Amino acid sequence: xxxxxxxxxxxxxxxxxxxxxxxxxxxxxxxxxxxxxxxxxxxxxxxxxxxxxxxxxxxxxxxxxxxxxxxxxxxxxxxxxxxxxxxxxxxxxxxxxxxxxxxxxxxxxxxxxxxxxxxxxxxxxxxxxxxxxxxxxxxxxxxxxxxxxxxxxxxxxxxxxx
Amino acid sequence: xxxxxxxxxxxxxxxxxxxxxxxxxxxxxxxxxxxxxxxxxxxxxxxxxxxxxxxxxxxxxxxxxxxxxxxxxxxxxxxxxxxxxxxxxxxxxxxxxxxxxxxxxxxxxxxxxxxxxxxxxxxxxxxxxxxxxxxxxxxxxxxxxxxxxxxxxxxxxxxxxxxxxxxxxxxxxxxxxxxxxxxxxxxxxxxxxxxxxxxxxxxxxxxxxxxxxxxxxxxxxxxxxxxxxxxxxxxxxxxxxxxxxxxxxxxxxxxxxxxxxxx
Numbered sequence: 001x002x003x004x005x006x007x008x009x010x011x012x013x014x015x016x017x018x019x020x021x022x023x024x025x026x027x028x029x030x031x032x033x034x035x036x037x038x039x040x041x042x043x044x045x046x047x048x049x050x051x052x053x054x055x056x057x058x059x060x061x062x063x064x065x066x067x068x069x070x071x072x073x074x075x076x077x078x079x080x081x082x083x084x085x086x087x088x089x090x091x092x093x094x095x096x097x098x099x100x101x102x103x104x105x106x107x108x109x110x111x112x113x114x115x116x117x118x119x120x121x122x123x124x125x126x127x128x129x130x131x132x133x134x135x136x137x138x139x140x141x142x143x144x145x146x147x148x149x150x151x152x153x154x155x156x157x158x159x160x161x162x
Numbered sequence: 163x164x165x166x167x168x169x170x171x172x173x174x175x176x177x178x179x180x181x182x183x184x185x186x187x188x189x190x191x192x193x194x195x196x197x198x199x200x201x202x203x204x205x206x207x208x209x210x211x212x213x214x215x216x217x218x219x220x221x222x223x224x225x226x227x228x229x230x231x232x233x234x235x236x237x238x239x240x241x242x243x244x245x246x247x248x249x250x251x252x253x254x255x256x257x258x259x260x261x262x263x264x265x266x267x268x269x270x271x272x273x274x275x276x277x278x279x280x281x282x283x284x285x286x287x288x289x290x291x292x293x294x295x296x297x298x299x300x301x302x303x304x305x306x307x308x309x310x311x312x313x314x315x316x317x318x319x320x321x322x323x324x325x326x327x328x329x330x331x332x333x334x335x336x337x338x339x340x341x342x343x344x345x346x347x348x349x350x351x352x353x354x355x356x357x358x359x360x361x362x363x364x365x366x367x368x369x370x371x372x373x374x375x376x377x378x379x380x381x382x383x384x385x386x387x388x389x390x391x392x393x394x395x396x397x398x399x400x401x402x403x404x405x406x407x408x409x410x411x412x413x414x415x416x417x418x419x420x421x422x423x424x425x
Contacts (some may be wrong), residue, residue, distance in 0.1 A: 017196075024200040024275045028410055029347055032277035061164045069193045070275050071310075071317055072285075074186055082165045112398030121173055127278055127324045130345060134278060 007084055008050060008159055015042050024069050032134045036141040039066055039077070039085055044110060045148050047088040048095050049156055059085030072118075073125050080117040083091045084110050098147045108142035187312045197254040197272040255348060263377055265299070265414040266290060271315050278345055281309070281318040284413055292316045295375055297416045303404030304328075304369055305413055320407055321382065322347050329372040330382050332350035332365050341367060341382055341401065347408050350383045354400035359397065363388055367401060379414060381405075 019038040020159065027035065039062055046052050063078030087110060088095070095103055112135060118132050175182040268284035286292050288311050296308040306326065310317035319326050324345035330352075331338045337360060340353045354363060365385040371378025376422050383401035390397055 020196055021199050024272065025197050025202065026200060026273050026275075029277065032275070033366050035275070056165050060169070063169075065192075067197050068190050071190075071279065072276060073173050073176050075169040075176070078172065079166060079169035082169065122278060125325070126172065127345065129278060 003071070007036065008053070011048075012046050013071045015046070018042075020062075020065060020069055023066060024135065033136050034140050035137060037114055037137045039063075039081065040111050040114050041141055041144065041148060043081060044088045044095075044107060045108050047085060048152060049159065051089055051092045053088075054085070056082050056085050056089075065116055073121060076114075076118055076121040080114045084114045087113070100146050103149055104142040104145040107145045108138050111141040112138035114138075123125060183310070184415075185310060187310045190310060190317075191313040191315075197315065201271055206280075209349055209368060220283070247399060249295050264417045266292075266315075266417065268292075268413050268415050270411050270413065278324070280323040280326075280343065280345070280347055280407070281306075281317055282320065282413070283315045283317050284415075287311055287313055287316055290408060291314070291417065292415060297376045297380075299380055299414045299416055300405045300410040301414075303383070304376060304422055305405045305410070307375055307408065308415070318413070320347070321405075322350060322403060322407060327353070327374055328382065329366040329370045331370040332361060333368045333381075335360055337361065338370055338372070339367075348402055350387075350401045350403060355397040357390060357397055360389065361397070362398065366404075377418070 005008040007106050016039070022038040023035070027123075043059055043062060059081045063076075064074065065080035066072075066077040066081070067074045091106060095106060099108070115135050115137055119129055124130070175229050176186065202239040264310040266286060268286040270282055271285045272283040272334055274281045284298075288300075292311050294308055294311055298305040304321060306318045306323075311321045320343070321328060321341065322343040322345070324343050327342040328338050329338065330341045331379055339355055340349045342353050344351050352367075363385050367382045367385065369378055369380045370374040379385060383403045385399060386402045387400040388401075390395055
């Protein structure tokens with residue numbers, strides 16, 4: 001099915017790759033703490049758009065890819081993203097009904113959970129966070145979400161037409 | 163559920179088994195294109211910077227570097243003599259002679275994107291003789307050690323990573339201690355320094371060569387803060403790494419003389 005391939009698979013893989021790229025972009029040490037969790041954002045975006053096509057397996061593979069890129073313990077991001085995808089798949093019907101800022105609130109919670117799981121795994125491997133700064137990406141991700149949300153409806157319309 | 167278990171299994175496997183790390187380093191080469199793309203904006207910036215650097219600035223730079231080179235050359239003059247002298251003295255003392263070292267220049271291709279982990283990746287891999295455990299320095303001091311060699315790049319754990327520790331000694335009096343990473347790029351902590359130890363702010367810490375990973379004598383850090391808390395069994399000592407961990411674009415991979423690569 002080359003048609004459906006071009007319609008959603010390529011944009012999805014492309015955007016996930018861009019998310020990985022954004023998560024690996026070198027930044028100054030101070031700003032590093034504020035980097036939004038791009039892979040979570042893009043994954044949640046696609047889950048709201050196409051919950052029937054995006055499964056936990058994809059989230060897990062994306063997490064593994066992020067582990068390789070970030071040099072973290074293999075499994076850390078995989079575990080966190082799988083958990084987030086699971087929650088997002090439970091919530092997608094509500095998320096579709098919500099206003100942008102309500103969605104941002106859920107994104108805040110999801111990224112927060114993502115960060116907590118990541119932090120928990122890092123603790124196991126001996127990296128102890130000096131403070132709660134590791135939760136900051138939850139806030140910045142929620143603030144970035146309103147930039148992504150306006151694309152949801154037009155894309156959904158386009159996809160449903162095919 | 164299955165995937166959660168798989169993740170946990172991976173985390174455990176990475177902690178427990180050596181072979182898993184080797185497997186991982188094979189697969190990790192796949193991250194190379196992402197690093198290349200991530201470094202692209204910086205590279206374009208540098209390229210533009212090169213393009214628009216004017217003639218006068220270049221001449222000024224050149225003059226400054228020539229002057230600096232002269233100073234360094236002057237300092238090195240007596241080094242060969244001193245080195246031979248030290249070898250002779252060590253022979254007199256019947257202790258083992260120091261081995262020479264050679265270096266390989268490597269360029270940074272990626273830095274850790276996680277603020278809690280401190281690592282960098284450089285563009286040299288096993289084909290240039292890089293090996294796991296190899297010490298890495300920059301122009302100012304010790305940087306870290308190679309922890310992963312994959313096709314395309316090598317990952318270097320910095321001395322400031324929270325999972326890193328290295329044996330050091332105070333250059334002034336030879337007191338040995340352990341410098342641990344704190345997870346902050348500008349700070350090391352010294353472990354188990356007794357309250358009676360002769361240590362003052364400003365002391366230079368050099369690698370002691372114990373542990374067998376790092377060669378002895380490279381500057382590691384300068385003591386910046388000493389706190390004595392009567393409730394604690396040891397002094398709380400903070401130090402600032404000598405190497406410019408967050409600025410160096412080029413690093414030196416150190417080879418012992420016997421393991422010098424062909425390149």
